[in-house]
Amino acid sequence: MLDEWLASSLDADPVEPREGRSGKVPGGRYRLHAPGVLELLPDELAPEAQACVVSAGIHGNETAPIELVGAWLARLEAGQLRLGAPVLVILGNLEAIRQGVRFCTTNLNRLFQRGLDLEGDEPDRARELMAVVDAFFARHTLPRVHYDMHTAIRDSRYPRFAVEPFADAETDPAQWHGLAAAGMQAALHQHRHSWTFSHYSKHYHAAQAFTLELGKVRPFGENDLDALAGMLTLLEALLEGRQMPSGNLEDVRFFRVVSELMRQSQDFELCFSEQTPNFTEFAVGTQLAHDGQAGDTVVEEAPVAVVFPNAQVELGARAALLVRACPPPT
Numbered sequence: 001m002l003d004e005w006l007a008s009s010l011d012a013d014p015v016e017p018r019e020g021r022s023g024k025v026p027g028g029r030y031r032l033h034a035p036g037v038l039e040l041l042p043d044e045l046a047p048e049a050q051a052c053v054v055s056a057g058i059h060g061n062e063t064a065p066i067e068l069v070g071a072w073l074a075r076l077e078a079g080q081l082r083l084g085a086p087v088l089v090i091l092g093n094l095e096a097i098r099q100g101v102r103f104c105t106t107n108l109n110r111l112f113q114r115g116l117d118l119e120g121d122e123p124d125r126a127r128e129l130m131a132v133v134d135a136f137f138a139r140h141t142l143p144r145v146h147y148d149m150h151t152a153i154r155d156s157r158y159p160r161f162a163v164e165p166f167a168d169a170e171t172d173p174a175q176w177h178g179l180a181a182a183g184m185q186a187a188l189h190q191h192r193h194s195w196t197f198s199h200y201s202k203h204y205h206a207a208q209a210f211t212l213e214l215g216k217v218r219p220f221g222e223n224d225l226d227a228l229a230g231m232l233t234l235l236e237a238l239l240e241g242r243q244m245p246s247g248n249l250e251d252v253r254f255f256r257v258v259s260e261l262m263r264q265s266q267d268f269e270l271c272f273s274e275q276t277p278n279f280t281e282f283a284v285g286t287q288l289a290h291d292g293q294a295g296d297t298v299v300e301e302a303p304v305a306v307v308f309p310n311a312q313v314e315l316g317a318r319a320a321l322l323v324r325a326c327p328p329p330t
């Protein structure tokens, strides 16, 4: 049934699985709340149970996390896992997934802000997802966690990395160890509010929340799920309500965002190759961008590395993060 949920949610000619439908899974039951929104409810809470939100497909062409969710749910359905914690599984931008594009009209992952008053399919979906997350965290008074899984457009010096949203809530050190065990090779601390989905859960619900980049954007069927075995193990522990695995922080390089390069005008270009991998470092004095309105961006004071460079973003949106290495959290 869970397999069918994933497939029918993404069907090109969608007959959305009926909301309110429910059924049994090993250790509990499932309930469909909205298209692409499935809740798993355990019969009994395991000792280390947390209220877990796991989302994929917030960008429609980022398929590896969707395949990972499929593998994870298949293991539950086959009885290889037993549900021990409440889990909300979300497939984000269903129409963009069907079309194989990052987004249809506007970037869903910039819309997770209460009071959002934009109109359109992606703003509607953001409001729907904010509401289901609010209701889920209200139903389960447990420690909260949200992993929003993505893949990156570019190659990366660190193909798997975590983005820690900026918010008042402190990140539990156990999370860094868990993410290290899951195979994250780098972690990035955001420096300001970003209105992404993971930021929503951290800012409004004090959840342990991260955007996880799990390799590079590829079409369905072309992803290397073996590289995500550690991530699957972490998701399995969460679903069973077990303690998270614990890895070594020496295996993770930490960075902090120092500034964002914003696209201010049509006349905007990045001054380095489109093929430049994430975390490539640029020396002081290097020109990084030209913008007809904001002028030139040149590296000052100390070298910076570039993450998520994308000159094609909407006007007023982030065209790259500029980051510097920092010590691991203590």
Ligand SMILES: O=C(O)CCC(=O)N[C@@H](CCC(=O)O)C(=O)O
Binding pocket: 059, 109, 150, 151, 152, 153, 154, 163, 165, 194, 196, 198, 211, 307, 308, 309, 310
């Ligand atoms: O590779 C890229 O340029 C984008 C990959 C991606 O979708 N990243 C997320 C990061 C969200 C965050 O900053 O937490 C995004 O841009 O939405």
Ligand SMILES: [Zn+2]
Binding pocket: 058, 059, 062, 150, 151
């Ligand atoms: Zn993404």
